[in-house]
Amino acid sequence: MAIEIERKFLVDEEQWRAVQPAQGVRIMQGYLLNSIEKTIRVRTKGNQGFITIKGKTEHISRVEYEYEIPVHEAEELLNTFCPKKIDKIRYELVFEGFLWEVDVFTRPNKGLILAEIELSDEHQLFKLPKWVGKEVSDQAKYFNANML
Numbered sequence: 001m002a003i004e005i006e007r008k009f010l011v012d013e014e015q016w017r018a019v020q021p022a023q024g025v026r027i028m029q030g031y032l033l034n035s036i037e038k039t040i041r042v043r044t045k046g047n048q049g050f051i052t053i054k055g056k057t058e059h060i061s062r063v064e065y066e067y068e069i070p071v072h073e074a075e076e077l078l079n080t081f082c083p084k085k086i087d088k089i090r091y092e093l094v095f096e097g098f099l100w101e102v103d104v105f106t107r108p109n110k111g112l113i114l115a116e117i118e119l120s121d122e123h124q125l126f127k128l129p130k131w132v133g134k135e136v137s138d139q140a141k142y143f144n145a146n147m148l
Helices: 013-019 071-081
Strands: 003-011 025-034 038-045 048-055 061-069 086-095 098-107 113-118 132-135
Touching (some): 003 013, 025 071, 038 071, 048 071, 061 071
Antiparallel strands (some): 003 061, 003 132, 025 038, 025 086, 038 048, 048 061, 086 098, 098 113
């Protein structure tokens, strides 16, 4: 069973702009199913397509299965079954040995910037970059599936 352990933080835009990589990748995603017990997400990430099944979040962990699918099928699923979509640019940075994924939203919540770090254990220690602000891991309004 695949387990995702993820912490999520707001980002200080001014501090972020000082370290933002030149290149990010556009992500378009929508939800085929969104319930408390599970979500089924479809997304395009650059020229790749993915379908992801996630279980109920318990603290900062949940079951997650992700599969690559042909990008044209992901686009068809988004256009056919997802009238509301999230559009964002994802940047990746390594800080103190950890990969940080920073999403700059263009739709919805234009201007929102969130940083995520995936851990191997809920109690794993890590250092916060200067551009990381308040933790929002437990705030449902910052779950992508709830933004639509």
